Amino acid sequence: xxxxxxxxxxxxxxxxxxxxxxxxxxxxxxxxxxxxxxxxxxxxxxxxxxxxxxxxxxxxxxxxxxxxxxxxxxxxxxxxxxxxxxxxxxxxxxxxxxxxxxxxxxxxxxxxxxxxxxxxxxxxxxxxxxxxxxxxxxxxxxxxxxxxxxxxxxxxxxxxxxxxxxxxxxxxxxxxxxxxxxxxxxxxxxxxxxxxxxxxxxxxxxxxxxxxxxxxxxxxxxxxx
Amino acid sequence: xxxxxxxxxxxxxxxxxxxxxxxxxxxxxxxxxxxxxxxxxxxxxxxxxxxxxxxxxxxxxxxxxxxxxxxxxxxxxxxxxxxxxxxxxxxxxxxxxxxxxxxxxxxxxxxxxxxxxxxxxxxxxxxxxxxxxxxxxxxxxxxxxxxxxxxxxxxxxxxxxxxxxxxxxxxxxxxxxxxxxxxxxxxxxxxxxxxxxxxxxxxxxxxxxxxxxxxxxxxxxxxxxxxxxxxxxxxxxxxxxxxxxxxxxxxxxxxxxxxxxxxxxxxxxxxxxxxxxxxxxxxxxxxxxxxxxxxxxxxxxxxxxxxxxxxxxxxxxxxxxxxxxxxxxxxxxxxxxxxxxxxxxxxxxxxxxxxxxxxxxxxxxxxxxxxxxxxxxxxxxxxxxxxxxxxxxxxxxxxxxxxxxxxxxx
Numbered sequence: 001x002x003x004x005x006x007x008x009x010x011x012x013x014x015x016x017x018x019x020x021x022x023x024x025x026x027x028x029x030x031x032x033x034x035x036x037x038x039x040x041x042x043x044x045x046x047x048x049x050x051x052x053x054x055x056x057x058x059x060x061x062x063x064x065x066x067x068x069x070x071x072x073x074x075x076x077x078x079x080x081x082x083x084x085x086x087x088x089x090x091x092x093x094x095x096x097x098x099x100x101x102x103x104x105x106x107x108x109x110x111x112x113x114x115x116x117x118x119x120x121x122x123x124x125x126x127x128x129x130x131x132x133x134x135x136x137x138x139x140x141x142x143x144x145x146x147x148x149x150x151x152x153x154x155x156x157x158x159x160x161x162x163x164x165x166x167x168x169x170x171x172x173x174x175x176x177x178x179x180x181x182x183x184x185x186x187x188x189x190x191x192x193x194x195x196x197x198x199x200x201x202x203x204x205x206x207x208x209x210x211x212x213x214x215x216x217x218x219x220x221x222x223x224x225x
Numbered sequence: 226x227x228x229x230x231x232x233x234x235x236x237x238x239x240x241x242x243x244x245x246x247x248x249x250x251x252x253x254x255x256x257x258x259x260x261x262x263x264x265x266x267x268x269x270x271x272x273x274x275x276x277x278x279x280x281x282x283x284x285x286x287x288x289x290x291x292x293x294x295x296x297x298x299x300x301x302x303x304x305x306x307x308x309x310x311x312x313x314x315x316x317x318x319x320x321x322x323x324x325x326x327x328x329x330x331x332x333x334x335x336x337x338x339x340x341x342x343x344x345x346x347x348x349x350x351x352x353x354x355x356x357x358x359x360x361x362x363x364x365x366x367x368x369x370x371x372x373x374x375x376x377x378x379x380x381x382x383x384x385x386x387x388x389x390x391x392x393x394x395x396x397x398x399x400x401x402x403x404x405x406x407x408x409x410x411x412x413x414x415x416x417x418x419x420x421x422x423x424x425x426x427x428x429x430x431x432x433x434x435x436x437x438x439x440x441x442x443x444x445x446x447x448x449x450x451x452x453x454x455x456x457x458x459x460x461x462x463x464x465x466x467x468x469x470x471x472x473x474x475x476x477x478x479x480x481x482x483x484x485x486x487x488x489x490x491x492x493x494x495x496x497x498x499x500x501x502x503x504x505x506x507x508x509x510x511x512x513x514x515x516x517x518x519x520x521x522x523x524x525x526x527x528x529x530x531x532x533x534x535x536x537x538x539x540x541x542x543x544x545x546x547x548x549x550x551x552x553x554x555x556x557x558x559x560x561x562x563x564x565x566x567x568x569x570x571x572x573x574x575x576x577x578x579x580x581x582x583x584x585x586x587x588x589x590x591x592x593x594x595x596x597x598x599x600x601x602x603x604x605x606x607x608x609x610x611x612x613x614x615x616x617x618x619x620x621x622x623x624x625x626x627x628x629x630x631x632x633x634x635x
Contacts (some may be wrong), residue, residue, distance in 0.1 A: 035551065036227075041621050061585035061624045064545070064564075064573070068623040086623035090547035090564070094621060 027091060028128035034095035039102055042070065042084040050084050053155065056147030059140050065089035067097055069144040071104075073152050079109035085144070092127075092134045099126050100141040112149055116163065118142050132224070135186055170211050178215055185219035192216065227552070227613050235557040236603045240441075240535060240596030241383050241418060242561060247443035247597070250487045254445065257480035265477050266466065275479045282486035289493050290435070290452055291426040298451040298469045299482050303417040303438030304334035305462075306451040307377075309473065310413045310434045311338045313459030314375045315347060322372030322409060323347045326365060328389075329579040330354055331379050335415055336575075339377075352378075358387035358525045358580050366397045373410040380419035380435075384563060384576040384592060385525030386536030388423065395431025411457055417441055421492045422500050422534055433457050437489070439481060443597065444488030448481035503595045504534035510593065510604045511537055517612045524577060524590060535595040538563070538577075540586045543625055544618040549591055552614045558607055563590040585624070 027035070042050065052070035059066040065088060072082040083105055087097045100123050104110045123141050124130060146163060153161045170176050176199060184198040192213055246254075257278060263271030265279050283294045290297075300306045315325065327339055329351040339349045350368045354360050365376065376398060381388045391414050398412050413434035416425060420437045427435060433454040440446040453459065453472070465474030508528055514521055520542040526532040541549065546562030553560065563574030564587070573587035 035548075036555070038621060044620055057623070061543075061588065064584070064588055066623055086621055088543065088622045088624045089545050091551045093545075094548060 027095070027130070030099070030126070030128040031092060031095040031130065034098040034127075035091045038094055038098040040084055040098065040105070041101075042068075042086050046084065050082075052084070054148045054152035056144045056149070056151055058143045058147055059088075061088050065093050065140055067093070067140045067144045069097075069101075069148045071148045071152065073112065073149075074109070075156065077109075078112045080104045080112070080115060081109045087140075089140075090134070092130050093140065096123050096127060096130075096141050097144075099123060100145065104145065112152075115145055116149060118145060132188060135224075170208055170215065176208075176212065181212060181215045182219050185216055189216065190220065227617055228610060230556065230609070233557040234603070234606050236559065236606060237598060238558065238560040238593040238595060238603075238607075241592065241594035243440045243446065244421075244443045244596055245598070246445055246484065247488065247491065249491065250444055250484050253487045254480040254484040257483055261479075263479075265479065266468070275477070279477050279479055279482050282482050285486045285490055286450060289425060289489055291428045292452055293455070295470070296427075296452055296455060298453055298472050299477060299485075300449040300451055300473055301447055301475070301478070302449045303332075303415070303436055303441075304449075306436035306438070306449040307332070307334040307415055308338050309451050309459065309462055310436060311335065311342070311375065311377060312462055313472075314411055314413070314434070314457070315342055316460040317458045318374045318409070319347075322370075322374045324370050324373040325349045326352060326368050326373060326376045326378075326410070328352050328354060328360055328378055330358060330382055330384075330387075330576040331377070332383060332415060332417070335377055335379070354387070354579055356581050357527075357531075358382060358385050358576070359531060360389055360394075362390055362393045362397055365394055366401060369398075369401055369410060371405075371407075375413060376410045377413040377415070380414045380416040380423065380430075381533050382525070382576060383418045384574060385538040385580075386418075386533035387526050388419070388531050388533060391430050391432065399431055408456075411454075418533060420489060422496050422503075425489075425493065427452055427454070439485040439488055442485075442488045442492040444485045445481045448478055448485045450485070499597070500534040503599075504528065506595050506599060506601065506604065507534065507537050507593075509601060510607075511539075513604060513608050514539065514611070517608060518615050522586070524580070524582065533594075537593045537595075538590060539593070540582075540590045541615050542586065542589060543622050544615065545588050545622075546590055548618055549589075549614060552618070553607075553610070556610045558610070560594075561592045563592065564588045 050070060052072050054071040054073055055068065057068045067087045068085060070084045071080050073079070074081050083101050085097050085101055087094050100118070103118065103126060104115055120135065120142055124135065150162045153159065170178055170181065180199055181195060184195040187198055189195045189198050192209060195212060195216060257275070261271070261274050261278070263275040265272060265276040280294070283297050287294045287297050300309060323346060325339060325342065325347060327335060327349060343349050352360055352365055352368060360378065365378065369376070376394070378389055378391065378394060380391050395412055398410060402408060411433040412431065414430065414432045415436045417436060417438045418441060421442050434457065435452040436449065438449040459472060461472050461474070463474045466476070468474050468477060511523065511528060518541065522540040524538040524540055525536070546564030550560065550562055563577045573584055574590065577587040577590060
């Protein structure tokens with residue numbers, strides 16, 4: 001009765017379903033490497049010993065992803081000399097944080113100015129791409145970095161350098177912000193109908209409709225262009 | 226760090242997704258794929274042989290369900306049977322009423338047609354389930370209105386194995402129809418997950434329609450059954466050559482129908498023995514997990530009569546399901562998760578959410594479903610790796626809600 005054949009079969013010989021357009025499911029070899037061998041994460045025995053001077057926390061487990069990033073910043077050179085992180089999330093969230101931690105501390109450390117310029121697409125490129133609907137996860141990396149650097153500015157009383165990216169209300173009646181649209185695009189929305197479906201709102205007024213469509217194009221270009 | 230193993234063992238723990246075709250079933254199917262390939266509608270000998278094989282299979286399935294052969298409609302899948310039951314009944318009786326009752330934890334093959342009907346003027350009441358995933362019979366009966374045409378409630382849940390009190394609900398619906406002197410509502414049950422382990426006697430269950438499929442009972446994929454009680458009118462969805470007494474057109478999938486009938490026969494014959502074997506395995510696995518891993522929760526009913534014997538659905542707090550799946554896959558272990566990360570919608574399991582579980586706990590759930598191929602040695606192999614995977618992911622995770630008590634779900 002037992003089906004013995006499966007037990008002995010070599011399932012390591014896998015079908016490669018990674019498509020260029022990101023429709024595939026499996027991850028790139030780089031993603032896999034970082035997922036199975038994550039770099040620079042905060043180990044239990046380093047807690048309290050790793051002397052950071054900046055910390056950023058973004059997301060929440062309820063959303064599916066949460067990330068904490070600790071930085072060691074040299075005040076003179078403004079270089080990130082070391083970092084540690086922890087991430088709650090799927091394979092790509094863990095891999096993208098790991099890859100970002102490498103990007104910011106390699107070659108003697110990245111300057112704060114450069115670090116603030118890191119975009120999700122930089123991280124994506126370094127990862128060798130992700131399935132489209134997984135892109136959302138890797139976006140947390142740059143947000144955590146910004147949060148940590150803001151924390152550093154706050155601690156060193158450089159208040160004028162803090163970057164606040166407050167949400168801008170695009171449609172007052174529907175209470176849609178640019179952040180909402182960004183989120184919807186990251187989840188694959190390409191048209192105003194998609195955005196409405198994701199945000200579960202009704203039909204927008206003609207004037208805000210134009211602004212929403214413009215933002216969809218903008219974010220689509222930013223992340224997938 | 227994760228253990229390095231010399232030998233990877235393939236352990237398939239996803240039998241609720243699908244099962245392999247049993248050799249005994251493949252053997253009875255094979256001639257009908259090659260030599261006995263006739264179309265059952267044809268009048269010559271080859272066609273008559275195929276017709277006889279389908280007719281015998283229909284009789285066998287009917288007997289196993291305590292039904293008549295004319296009550297059995299062969300379809301292309303469990304999903305098709307669910308769709309036919311819901312659209313078929315609601316559209317044929319829409320002059321009499323527009324109300325359907327169902328559960329919030331149904332399979333998508335039931336939920337999607339209901340959502341679609343709701344768009345065109347039908348009304349659906351979704352009965353909530355308790356924290357253990359079980360529904361209260363009274364709540365279902367109280368939701369019946371004078372315009373309720375159909376009650377559709379799954380026999381056993383695919384994600385966390387809760388077995389609903391179908392016979393009790395069926396009996397109460399019969400009582401309602403008698404006291405109100407009405408033929409409505411009809412009662413449909415999706416029994417895809419139940420057919421391997423539970424009694425399918427439609428007279429004991431008091432169902433008017435019931436869905437089964439082949440790929441959960443070691444039969445082939447691409448075949449399903451809809452049981453339809455005599456006298457219940459349905460509007461067919463697929464029109465054509467008048468097969469299945471005009472209720473489902475399309476040349477009969479002869480080998481699959483034969484395979485399905487054989488699979489159901491074996492499943493029903495062996496269900497008591499196999500159920501107790503698998504229950505012992507799930508109990509053993511759950512005990513090992515509790516002994517070796519902290520902060521774990523069993524989702525769904527306690528292991529026992531209200532739970533499918535082959536199902537374990539567990540939340541590992543503070544970590545995410547897809548990451549666990551990927552690590553387990555590296556070691557040859559196959560299971561599934563209720564985490565959003567593996568779903569197209571990026572929403573966590575609607576079943577776990579409907580049971581009142583917070584998002585962060587649903588994200589960390591794994592479903593293990595056992596079957597014929599599994600033995601204690603599989604569990605011992607999994608336990609060599611699983612605690613290390615959970616430990617590693619917990620070290621990577623910034624979340625620590627082990628001590629947090631959720632008011633709604635503990």
